[in-house]
Amino acid sequence: xxxxxxxxxxxxxxxxxxxxxxxxxxxxxxxxxxxxxxxxxxxxxxxxxxxxxxxxxxxxxxxxxxxxxxxxxxxxxxxxxxxxxxxxxxxxxxxxxxxxxxxxxxxxxxxxxxxxxxxxxxxxxxxxxxxxxxxxxxxxxxxxxxxxxxxxxxxxxxxxxxxxxxxxxxxxxxxxxxxxxxxxxxxxxxxxxxxxxxxxxxxxxxxxxxxxxxxxxxxxxxxxxxxxxxxxxxxxxxxxxxxxxxxxxxxxxxxxxxxxxxxxxxxxxxxxxxxxxxxxxxxxxxxxx
Amino acid sequence: xxxxxxxxxxxxxxxxxxxxxxxxxxxxxxxxxxxxxxxxxxxxxxxxxxxxxxxxxxxxxxxxxxxxxxxxxxxxxxxxxxxxxxxxxxxxxxxxxxxxxxxxxxxxxxxxxxxxxxxxxxxxxxxxxxxxxxxxxxxxxxxxxxxxxxxxxxxxxxxxxxxxxxxxxxxxxxxxxxxxxxxxxxxxxxxxxxxxxxxxxxxxxxxxxxxxxxxxxxxxxxxxxxxxxxxxxxxxxxxxxxxxxxxxxxxxxxxxxxxxxxxxxxxxxxxxx
Numbered sequence: 368x369x370x371x372x373x374x375x376x377x378x379x380x381x382x383x384x385x386x387x388x389x390x391x392x393x394x395x396x397x398x399x400x401x402x403x404x405x406x407x408x409x410x411x412x413x414x415x416x417x418x419x420x421x422x423x424x425x426x427x428x429x430x431x432x433x434x435x436x437x438x439x440x441x442x443x444x445x446x447x448x449x450x451x452x453x454x455x456x457x458x459x460x461x462x463x464x465x466x467x468x469x470x471x472x473x474x475x476x477x478x479x480x481x482x483x484x485x486x487x488x489x490x491x492x493x494x495x496x497x498x499x500x501x502x503x504x505x506x507x508x509x510x511x512x513x514x515x516x517x518x519x520x521x522x523x524x525x526x527x528x529x530x531x532x533x534x535x536x537x538x539x540x541x542x543x544x545x546x547x548x549x550x551x552x553x554x555x556x557x558x559x560x561x562x563x564x565x566x567x568x569x570x571x572x573x574x575x576x577x578x579x580x581x582x583x584x585x586x587x588x589x590x591x592x593x594x595x596x597x598x599x600x601x602x603x604x605x606x607x608x609x610x611x612x613x614x615x616x617x618x619x620x621x622x623x624x625x626x627x628x629x630x631x632x633x634x635x636x637x638x639x640x641x642x643x644x645x646x647x648x649x650x651x652x653x654x655x656x
Numbered sequence: 657x658x659x660x661x662x663x664x665x666x667x668x669x670x671x672x673x674x675x676x677x678x679x680x681x682x683x684x685x686x687x688x689x690x691x692x693x694x695x696x697x698x699x700x701x702x703x704x705x706x707x708x709x710x711x712x713x714x715x716x717x718x719x720x721x722x723x724x725x726x727x728x729x730x731x732x733x734x735x736x737x738x739x740x741x742x743x744x745x746x747x748x749x750x751x752x753x754x755x756x757x758x759x760x761x762x763x764x765x766x767x768x769x770x771x772x773x774x775x776x777x778x779x780x781x782x783x784x785x786x787x788x789x790x791x792x793x794x795x796x797x798x799x800x801x802x803x804x805x806x807x808x809x810x811x812x813x814x815x816x817x818x819x820x821x822x823x824x825x826x827x828x829x830x831x832x833x834x835x836x837x838x839x840x841x842x843x844x845x846x847x848x849x850x851x852x853x854x855x856x857x858x859x860x861x862x863x864x865x866x867x868x869x870x871x872x873x874x875x876x877x878x879x880x881x882x883x884x885x886x887x888x889x890x891x892x893x894x895x896x897x898x899x900x901x902x903x904x905x906x907x908x909x910x911x912x913x914x915x916x917x918x919x920x921x922x923x924x925x926x927x928x929x
Contacts, residue, residue: 374833378750379762382743382803389781389800390769397780454674460667470916471675477912477919478682479862481880482901485887486685489894495697497684529681537920582771590773593864597884611775611865618779619869631779638776639768646767 394635401628419629429630431605432613435520436589439609443527443588448580450528451535456569458536459543469540472533480530484597487526488513491598516606519599523607526594531587535580542576543569582645589638610634682905689713689898696895712899716886721875722900725882726907732867732878733860735798740856741849744807749837751808752815753823763812770805775865782869792872801866807852814848815841851918858908879904 401419403412423429458468475483490497491512499509510518546569554564570577592611595601601608601616608616614634618627684703688696689712691705698706716722750756751763774781781800782791790796818841826840842849864880871877874885883900890896912919 372754372756372833375750375754375756375759378746382747382766382808383762385743385800385803386765386769389784389803390777393777393780393784397777397783400783454671457667457671460664461671464668464671466916468671468675469920471678473919474682474909474912475678477858477862477908478905479864479880479908481862481864481884482685482905483681485883485897485901486681489688489898490681490684497680497702500702529678533678541920586771586773590775592775592778596865596868611778614779615865615869618782627779628783631777635776635780638772642768642771646764646771 394632397628397631397635400624401632403625405624415625419625420633423626423629423633426626428605428608429613432608432610435605435607436591436609438520439524439527439591440585440588442524443531443591444581444584446524447528447532447535447584447588448577450532451580452539452573452577454532454536455539455543456565458540469537472536474533475530476534476537480593481597483530484526484594487522487594488598491522513599514603516603519603519607523591523594523598526598527588527591530594531584535584538580538583539573539576542573546572578648586638586642586645589641685898685905686902688894689896689902691895693895709895712895713903715890715893715896716900716903719896720882720886720889720900722882722903724875725877725879725904728876729861729878729880729907732794732797733857735794736801736860737853737857739798739802740804740807740860741853743803744811744852745837745842745845745849747803747808748811748815749841751812752818753836753841766805766808768805769803770809774801778865778869781866785870791870792876793870794876796870797867797878801860804856807856810852811845811848814845818844847918850915854911854915854918858911861908 400412402414402416404415404418405412454472458465458472461468489495493499493509493511493514496509496512498512502509512518512522550568550572551564554568559567590611591609592615595607595609595612596615599607601612610630611634614627614630617623617630680703687699687703687705690708690710691712692707692709693711695705695707747766751759751766785791785796785800788796790799822840822844823836826836831839861878862880863878864884867878867881871881874882877885883897883904886900887897
């Protein structure tokens with residue numbers, strides 16, 4: 368029954384006003400600016416059409432940025448999901464220690480990315496870092512993690528996985544706990560092996576959760592910023608420059624407003640399309656309420 | 657039976673090793689922060705300091721406005737969380753209790769704002785703040801993020817589980833709109849409100865990217881931005897840097913330890929149902 372009351376509109380008014388001013392409007396405003404040139408000294412703006420976008424498309428660094436971001440997402444996301452599911456299944460097998468494991472696995476999620484990044488920056492130190500010291504114990508000369516093109520992105524991926532998979536563990540545990548116990552009792556009576564139970568029952572039944580985890584992990588790893596800014600500043604030689612960092616750098620380091628707004632628009636539209644697609648599919652697959 | 661116990665051991669062994677690996681970055685941070693300046697990298701079993709000193713902590717507290725950053729963080733995270741909860745309760749009540757023209761597209765919009773990471777509009781939002789003259793102010797940090805899609809979503813999920821009969825009974829007793837919200841919904845949703853509040857508090861406390869962009873004065877910074885600035889100022893002196901990082905993490909760990917069950921509970925309610 369559709370209400371005629373004005374109350375819901377009143378209740379939503381503050382929230383929607385904020386979203387309007389600080390979410391919808393910024394996007395339109397920056398879209399507008401991305402088609403103009405902003406003279407910082409005089410404050411004048413001239414319409415320049417798609418010049419900023421043309422410059423962006425011609426930028427080798429921006430192309431590299433997109434490649435790096437995809438590389439980062441395509442490695443961090445699957446590992447984080449697989450580890451999340453694996454450890455959720457393992458933790459669910461335990462009894463008394465369950466709460467303790469859940470507690471420890473979730474710690475990286477509550478520690479600030481700033482503090483974690485500072486700790487990792489020393490862990491990755493070529494000479495004094497713990498990682499290379501452990502590697503040298505077994506006779507391997509570790510790389511200069513953050514200063515070599517080949518290893519810097521990997522270093523950020525490892526940090527990204529460390530940060531995110533504990534959250535996925537908790538989401539999967541929540542999903543497992545909601546599975547119907549009776550199905551498992553029936554399966555046990557039918558004599559299904561644990562492996563068959565996992566592949567034929569648990570994994571298919573968990574698919575809505577898996578999909579939700581997939582959406583959240585993809586979107587959040589797509590927006591990696593703080594670790595890049597604190598650990599590598601996009602370097603060496605742009606090997607770890609990624610999309611959000613590129614926008615930040617153009618805007619706040621190089622004061623290149625035109626290019627920054629154009630890149631921001633590309634980033635936002637890409638995220639928006641990705642989100643809309645995923646929310647649509649989630650709505651169809653996962654039954655809210 | 658024996659085989660069962662054996663697999664049990666394997667599971668514990670794997671989980672224990674992983675748990676230690678997860679904790680290493682944190683233990684490493686604490687261990688370095690307690691080291692002696694001269695002997696930072698003379699370590700016992702790689703991770704333990706050979707001589708313990710509180711010099712790093714002394715240097716943080718004396719040479720940086722650490723306490724100022726702490727109170728800034730308390731203020732910013734407190735205001736944000738209070739605002740997000742208040743607006744979240746109002747919006748969640750509207751979505752859970754009423755069907756009105758436009759309710760579905762509006763809720764879909766809220767879902768989108770929950771999923772689109774805020775970094776995606778970093779620079780556009782900054783330009784709006786700049787136009788308002790809010791750069792380097794606390795309203796610039798706080799106001800744009802007062803509406804939280806996550807809070808609205810989780811609270812709505814919780815409100816939907818409250819039986820409609822309670823609601824109708826309250827109406828027969830003569831309650832209207834806001835009174836029903838208070839007497840029926842708010843009172844039974846206390847655990848959910850605490851969960852969402854704690855999770856948002858930690859998120860707001862940890863926020864890095866937006867505060868970094870808005871606040872410029874060292875005196876105004878919050879802890880996450882402050883400790884990174886401190887690292888750069890000390891020209892990367894590891895002992896005090898790790899001491900600052902450790903101190904900045906402690907309040908969150910205390911909240912997490914005390915409110916542990918709320919953190920997990922809330923994730924059972926979010927998204928999956």
